[in-house]
Structure formats: C-alpha cells, structure tokens
Amino acid sequence: MSTPTTQAPGGRGLQGSVRQRRADPLFRVVLAVAASSVLLLLAAMIIRTSIEAWPVFAKEGIWGFLTGTEWSVGTSRSEVTGSYGAWPFIYGTLLISLIAIVFAVPLSIGIALFTNELAPNWIRRPLTSAVDTLAMVPSIVYAFVGMYFFRIEVWAPVGQRIADTPLGEVPFFSGPVLLSSYWSAANILAIMILPIITAICRDVFAQVPADEKNAAYAMGATRWEVMSKIIVPHSFSGIVGGTMLGLGRALGETLAVAVLIGSTRDMTSSVFQPGDAMTALIANTFQDAHPEAIWALLAIGVTLFFITMAVNIVARLIVARVNLRVGGGATV
Amino acid sequence: MDHRTAMARDLDHGQPPDGAPDEQAAQQHAPGTEPAHHAVHISIDQVSVRYGAFTAVRDVCFDVPRNAITALIGPSGCGKSTLLRTINRMNDLVPGATTTGAVTYNGEDIYAEGVDPVEVRRRIGMVFQKPNPFPKSIYDNVAFGPRLNGRKRDLDDLVEHSLRRAALWDEVKDKLAQSGLSLSGGQQQRLCIARAIAVDPDVILMDEPCSALDPIATLRIEELMKDMASEYTIVIVTHNMQQAARVSDLTAFFTVDMDNERQERTGVLVEIDDTDTIFTNASDPRTEAYITGRFG
Numbered sequence: 005m006s007t008p009t010t011q012a013p014g015g016r017g018l019q020g021s022v023r024q025r026r027a028d029p030l031f032r033v034v035l036a037v038a039a040s041s042v043l044l045l046l047a048a049m050i051i052r053t054s055i056e057a058w059p060v061f062a063k064e065g066i067w068g069f070l071t072g073t074e075w076s077v078g079t080s081r082s083e084v085t086g087s088y089g090a091w092p093f094i095y096g097t098l099l100i101s102l103i104a105i106v107f108a109v110p111l112s113i114g115i116a117l118f119t120n121e122l123a124p125n126w127i128r129r130p131l132t133s134a135v136d137t138l139a140m141v142p143s144i145v146y147a148f149v150g151m152y153f154f155r156i157e158v159w160a161p162v163g164q165r166i167a168d169t170p171l172g173e174v175p176f177f178s179g180p181v182l183l184s185s186y187w188s189a190a191n192i193l194a195i196m197i198l199p200i201i202t203a204i205c206r207d208v209f210a211q212v213p214a215d216e217k218n219a220a221y222a223m224g225a226t227r228w229e230v231m232s233k234i235i236v237p238h239s240f241s242g243i244v245g246g247t248m249l250g251l252g253r254a255l256g257e258t259l260a261v262a263v264l265i266g267s268t269r270d271m272t273s274s275v276f277q278p279g280d281a282m283t284a285l286i287a288n289t290f291q292d293a294h295p296e297a298i299w300a301l302l303a304i305g306v307t308l309f310f311i312t313m314a315v316n317i318v319a320r321l322i323v324a325r326v327n328l329r330v331g332g333g334a335t336v
Numbered sequence: 337m338d339h340r341t342a343m344a345r346d347l348d349h350g351q352p353p354d355g356a357p358d359e360q361a362a363q364q365h366a367p368g369t370e371p372a373h374h375a376v377h378i379s380i381d382q383v384s385v386r387y388g389a390f391t392a393v394r395d396v397c398f399d400v401p402r403n404a405i406t407a408l409i410g411p412s413g414c415g416k417s418t419l420l421r422t423i424n425r426m427n428d429l430v431p432g433a434t435t436t437g438a439v440t441y442n443g444e445d446i447y448a449e450g451v452d453p454v455e456v457r458r459r460i461g462m463v464f465q466k467p468n469p470f471p472k473s474i475y476d477n478v479a480f481g482p483r484l485n486g487r488k489r490d491l492d493d494l495v496e497h498s499l500r501r502a503a504l505w506d507e508v509k510d511k512l513a514q515s516g517l518s519l520s521g522g523q524q525q526r527l528c529i530a531r532a533i534a535v536d537p538d539v540i541l542m543d544e545p546c547s548a549l550d551p552i553a554t555l556r557i558e559e560l561m562k563d564m565a566s567e568y569t570i571v572i573v574t575h576n577m578q579q580a581a582r583v584s585d586l587t588a589f590f591t592v593d594m595d596n597e598r599q600e601r602t603g604v605l606v607e608i609d610d611t612d613t614i615f616t617n618a619s620d621p622r623t624e625a626y627i628t629g630r631f632g
Contacts (some may be wrong), residue, residue: 125431215468219528221429223481223535224458233484238471 050309057303061085061295070094076271077289077297083131088300090307096281097240097308098177100186100261101254103275104193106327109247112198116205117231130218132206139199147260155183155264159191163276181276190283192260204249206243209235241323250317255312258283282308354388377402377569378423378539383437385418385427392418393603396437398588400539405561405570406612407580410590411626415575415603419590420541423571441539458485460539461532466494466548467524469516469531474499474508477516477527481535494534502530503560522553526560533568540564542572546579558583577627580611587614589623 019025061069072089079085119131160181166172167179182189212235220230233275236243266278267288286301293301378400393415400406400423408416421427422435425446438445446456458481469477478495487494495512498536499505504526508519518528525545532540542561546554561570562582574580580587588608592601607620618624 213468215464215466216470218426218429218464219460219468219470219531220480222424222426222457222462222464223484223532224454225484226454233480234470298372 015130016238018062049308052300053306055311057299057306060088060303063168064088067254070224070307073271075300077293077300079294080296081294083295084299086296086300088303089235089281090304092269093280093282093285093304094307094311095271096186096189096265096279097255097283097311099279100190100193100265100281101251103186103190104197104254105247105251107191107194108198108201108250109243112201112205112246112250113236113243115198115202116209117235120206120209121227121235135199135202138195139203143196143257143259146192146196147263150195150260150264154191155188159188164185173227175273176275178274179276182266182278184264184278186265186275186277186279189261189265189284190275192264193254196257196260197253200253201246201250205239205243208239208246211242212238222286240326244319244322244326248315252312253314255308255315256283262287339573361510370470374440375402376400377442378571379438379440380419380423381440382418383422383435383439385415386434386436387430388432391600391602393590394593395577396605398605398608399567400571403565403567403588404585405565405572406586406588406608407578407584408573408588408590409569409575409580409626410603410606411592412575413601414590414592415605416588416590417543418449418603419545420571420573423460423539423541424457426457426462428453443560458535459537460541461537463525463528463532463542463545465541465544467521467528469527471515471517471521473513474516474519475512475565478530478534481531485535498530498534499527501533501564502526503556503563504530505553520553522549522556525549525553525557529557529560529564537568539569539571542570544573554579577615581615584611587611589614589618589620589626591622591626 064072064087069088069090071091072087073091074087074089075092077086077088085140115131115135119128119135123131153265160183163181163185164179166177171177172179216234220234223232238327259279262284265281265284267280267284268278270278272279282304286304290298290301349360376399380396380398380400383396384394396415396419408420410416418427422439423441423446425435427435428434435447437447439447441456441460445451448452470480472480475495478498479491482491482494495562496505499508502525508527509515511518517523519527524564525548529540529545546557549557558579561572564570565585572580572584586608587610589601589606591606593604594601604624607614607618609619613619615627618627
C-alpha cells in the first residue's frame with residue numbers, strides 16, 4: 005500500500021492553521037453560553053418570584069393557597085395581613101382553557117384536514133393565509149371584537165339557547181346568561197388558539213407519508229377512512245403537541261380574558277356567569293396593589309408557571325406512551 | 337400503429353383456462369383478436385391520462401388475461417406506472433389528472449358514471465414500489481382492509497390465511513403483535529402483499545414491487561407472484577427486464593414519444609405480446625433496441 009502523500013491546498017501541513025484549530029472549541033463555547041442563558045433566565049425568574057411570594061405561601065401554606073377560596077387583600081407593607089386563597093382564579097383559568105381546547109381542537113383538526121386533503125388549490129392558499137393572519141391579530145383586537153360584537157350577538161344568545169334546554173337544569177349550564185362570563189372568555193380563547201393548533205395540525209398532517217395514504221386508498225379506503233384511520237392516528241403526537249401549545253397560550257392569555265371574564269371574586273357555578281382567572285386578576289389589580297398584595301399576585305404567577313410546566317410534562321408523557329405503543333411511528 | 341393486433345394471444349403457459357363468464361366479455365371487447373385460452377379480465381381501450389395540459393400516456397389499448405402475469409416495461413417517463421394506476425383509479429387522487437378512454441373489468445367499465453372508485457380498489461389491489469406497511473402491528477396491517485369493510489369476526493383466520501398466501505406466515509406467526517416496520521424490506525413487501533390480499537381482490541397491481549429490495553428478497557417475491565398467478569390476475573410494472581422475462585406471461589413495451597414541435601413527451605404502448613416473443617422476436621424495432629440495451 006503506497007498512497008502518495010499530497011500537500012493540503014495552499015501548501016500548509018496537516019496541522020492546519022491556528023485559527024482553524026481554535027474555531028471549533030470557540031464556537032462550542034459561544035453556543036453553550038447561548039443555550040445555558042435560557043436555563044439561567046428561567047431559574048432567575050422562578051427563584052426571584054418565589055422569594056417575593058414566599059411570605060404569602062408561608063402564611064397560607066401551599067395547599068391552603070391553592071385551595072382557599074377567600075381572597076381579601078390587606079394593605080400592609082411588611083407582613084401578610086389579608087387572606088389569600090387562589091382557587092377561584094385557578095378554577096377560572098383551568099375552566100376557560102379547557103372549554104377553549106374542547107372547541108378549538110376538533111375545529112382545528114377539521115380545518116387542517118380540509119386544507120390538506122380536500123381543498124382545491126385555489127381555495128387552499130387563501131384559507132392558509134387567513135388562518136395565519138388570525139394568528140397575528142393582537143389580543144387587544146380580539147378583546148374588543150369579543151366585547152363589542154361576539155359576546156352580544158353570538159355567545160350570549162347561544163348560551164341562552166343552551167340554558168333553555170334541559171341541560172340548563174344542571175347548575176353548570178344554568179342561567180341567567182350574562183355578557184361577561186367564563187363562557188365568553190372561553191369562546192374568545194378558542195378563537196385565539198385556533199390558528200396555532202391549525203397550523204401545527206396542517207404541518208403534521210402533511211408529514212404523513214403519501215405511501216401510507218395510498219396504501220389505504222388502494223385497499224378501498226374512502227377519504228374519510230384515510231383521514232380518520234391513517235392521517236389522524238399517525239399525527240397523534242403532533243396533535244397533542246399543538247393542543248399543548250394552544251393550551252399554553254390559553255392559560256397565559258391575559259388581555260382578552262381580563263376584558264371578558266367579568267372579574268368577580270365570587271366563584272359562580274355556572275359557566276354563563278362572571279368569574280375570574282389568574283392572569284386577569286394580576287392584570288386588573290396589580291396597579292393599585294399594596295406590597296403584600298403584590299406578593300400574593302406573584303404567588304399566583306408562580307402557580308401559573310407550575311401549572312404550565314405540569315401541562316407540558318403531561319403532554320410529553322402522553323406522546324411518549326403513544327409512541328411506545330405504536331412502535332416506530334412518526335414522532336414530531 | 338394498431339396495438340390491437342398483438343392483444344390477447346394464446347399464452348400457452350399451462351395455466352388452466354378460467355373465468356368462463358368473461359369469455360363473452362372478452363369477445364365483445366376485443367373484436368378481431370384470436371381466441372384466447374385465458375379469458376380477458378381487464379380490457380384497456382384508448383386510455384389516455386393527462387396531468388393538466390401534459391399528456392402522460394396516450395391511446396393505450398391492450399387486454400390483460402385472467403390469472404396470468406402481465407408485465408409493463410419501458411424507459412422512465414413512458415407512462416407505465418401512470419397506466420397501471422388507471423386500472424384501479426388511483427390516478428383519481430392526483431389533483432389535475434384526467435383519464436379518458438375505457439377500462440373494462442369483468443365486463444364493466446370502471447370509468448362509467450356511477451362507478452365508485454372505492455369499490456374498484458377493493459377488487460383491484462395494489463402493491464407499491466417502496467414497502468409501505470402502516471406503523472401498526474403485523475396483525476393490524478393485514479386486518480386493516482377487512483376492518484374497513486366492516487369485518488369483525490374470524491379476523492384471526494383471515495390474517496393467517498393472507499399471511500400464508502403471501503409466504504410470510506412462518507416468519508411472523510410468533511410476533512404478530514410486533515410493528516410491521518420491524519420486519520426486513522422483503523418481509524415488509526410480503527406483508528404489503530398479504531395486506532392487499534386480505535380484502536380478497538382478484539386483480540393485484542404491482543408498481544415496481546422489488547425495486548427497493550435485495551436480490552434474494554426479489555427472488556422470493558417473484559416466486560410468490562408466480563405462485564399467486566393461479567388465483568389472481570397480476571399486472572406488474574418493472575424497470576428490470578430480467579424480472580419481466582422471469583415472471584411474466586405477457587409483456588407490454590411502452591416508450592416515450594417525442595413531439596418536437598410541441599416539446600412534449602408522451603408515453604405510448606409500442607406492443608404487447610407473449611413474453612418469450614417480446615424478448616426473442618419482437619415485431620417492433622424499438623422494442624428490440626430497448627431489450628438489447630441500445631436505448632433506454
């Protein structure tokens with residue numbers, strides 16, 4: 005074996021230049037710093053807010069804070085004198101987010117299936133842009149449209165219809181139907197999270213191999229069967245991912261909820277009546293709050309952060325479980 | 337050029353004659369041809385496929401005999417896969433594709449008004465170029481089609497029968513719950529054949545079924561095809577001329593027709609004949625040129 009040795013281009017030896025040798029390690033350090041800054045930022049936020057909020061947690065106890073239903077704000081600068089039970093707000097946030105998901109996910113899947121599988125080209129593009137545009141509308145616009153139009157002309161009348169059916173006998177759906185309510189907040193959230201879930205569904209549906217769809221068609225599957233038995237199951241993890249992103253947005257959405265939920269301290273049992281949510285409470289009260297109330301609001305912020313994290317973990321568990329069962333199925 | 341002269345020759349390959357009811361249909365749909373031992377199962381008449389303004393394949397006429405293997409060969413772009421997909425109306429799924437002409441299956445035009453392509457595909461199965469099992473268990477892959485048809489009972493027997501028929505049962509009987517994707521390429525392709533068989537079609541279209549497989553897996557599939565030809569009518573598209581020579585009873589040669597004025601390339605059928613004749617004594621010089629490797 006005698007391979008002729010050749011000189012590197014430019015006449016350099018095999019050592020290369022100093023600059024060349026140092027480039028990689030240097031680049032590695034730069035990227036590592038960039039990546040770790042995220043962790044630092046996150047840690048700083050959690051620790052800082054937790055420390056500020058600690059007196060409230062210490063007085064109420066973590067469980068007491070989470071489940072307590074009385075929220076009466078004190079005026080102290082140095083100690084916790086009021087009583088802080090966050091359950092009405094946690095309940096409100098979870099309730100409206102859940103309703104929003106229930107409305108938005110099936111609708112998004114439907115829109116995405118239609119755009120990807122059924123729509124002719126001339127309608128696909130406008131439809132796609134329309135959905136993407138909805139994603140860019142600022143929440144204050146949604147809040148206004150919801151407040152001056154939707155809740156008056158759509159949601160309250162629809163809510164009244166529901167309350168008039170036998171379902172209205174159930175306290176949860178009972179009247180009177182007010183304009184500002186959990187129901188209105190949930191509906192605006194559904195509209196607001198629709199674009200992101202639709203966009204993700206569209207992307208994951210497009211990832212389903214044409215081969216797999218063709219295989220089903222070739223066995224005599226109808227379009228509906230291909231969608232329900234091939235495309236949607238194949239995209240399950242992506243749908244969960246999109247749902248969780250939507251849920252994340254719903255949990256955190258502040259402005260539109262603050263405007264539409266009605267902001268009452270009393271927890272009402274009917275969706276058609278006003279309530280309050282975590283973000284709405286913070287937005288509506290922090291400006292006039294005394295220091296101890298600020299601590300309590302920060303405690304709410306910390307709680308919201310952990311709820312979001314829990315949602316994320318649960319989503320990952322669901323996806324991992326499904327992938328395990330399917331074995332070799334596509335992950336997103 | 338009249339392609340019909342070469343249609344439906346006596347195959348003389350020893351398969352039993354079959355399908356008496358279709359003998360009449362064959363006579364009706366292929367007038368002026370020699371009487372065939374094999375009844376005509378599918379008759380392709382003046383079929384053209386256009387994608388928008390582009391004509392992929394033009395004016396194809398030939399008959400596919402029952403319980404025989406018909407191979408479609410030719411250079412890339414000659415429209416052979418496109419033509420194959422007209423037989424089970426898979427081209428319907430391509431946006432902008434239009435098919436003209438008639439494809440008669442068991443005496444019925446599958447492009448006639450009121451024909452449901454879904455029903456056509458349940459009777460005319462298809463195996464694809466790349467093995468494409470679903471990301472489901474082996475069992476669920478085979479049971480997929482029957483379940484679509486609403487079958488819930490005796491699935492175990494049907495799955496076993498289909499896997500046996502596809503010569504895969506012995507290799508997978510102990511791991512039916514495993515993912516279909518855990519199998520080797522050749523096994524996956526046989527799983528796809530089993531899956532196609534499970535809905536009980538009588539025609540199976542194969543679109544270059546071995547092009548993604550190694551030579552040993554290819555041979556197994558070829559043996560399987562020859563074995564299946566006693567029960568099924570098989571139409572196979574292949575790039576591999578040796579494969580056509582090895583497995584098929586009839587070979588149709590397609591080529592690309594260049595229209596220099598309109599700058600268009602269109603697939604056309606050159607001729608169809610007994611495979612032996614095509615490979616030893618083709619009547620069209622273009623066929624011979626392709627087969628001997630002087631072109632394509």
